[in-house]
Amino acid sequence: MKTSDRFAGWKPPQIADGQLTEYNWLVQNKAGLKLGHRTDIGAFTYINAKAGVTIEDEVQIGAHCAIYSVSTIDEREGPVVLKRNCRIGTHSTVMPGVTVGENSIVGAHSFVNRNIPGNCLAYGVPARVIRQLAPNQKAK
Secondary structure (H helix, E strand, C coil), X not given: CCHHHHCCCCCCCCXXXXXXXXCCCEEECHXXXXXXXXXXXXXXXXXXXXXXXXXXXXXXXXXXXXXXXXXXXXXXXXXXXXXXXXXECCCCEEXXXXXXXXXXXXXCCXXXXXXXXXXXXXXXXXXXXXXXXXXXXXXX
């Protein structure tokens, strides 16, 4: 499916702090969230934007993901940035202070605790770069 088809009819979601959106994902500390256009966030994803979360245009986040800009376990805190057209696989966790680069793909069930550069495929616990992708290449 082409990106233009996937986002046909897209409209920004209504987000209320600490409440499920109409798409069944939730944001705490809504004031810290910057949401780009034509984003796709899966059901039951949790975003804590206390220290800032930026989700740029055409980002896709799978269902059941967790994006933390603060961690009460190790007291880490820092903004999370998901760059344009990156994709985060289902059940993945992104920790504070992490940037996922433009056009990168993070595989399902990954634990992202360090930056992922642009145009690459990364996965694992912890996530690590598996290979570079050519611009606009899809992972196989």
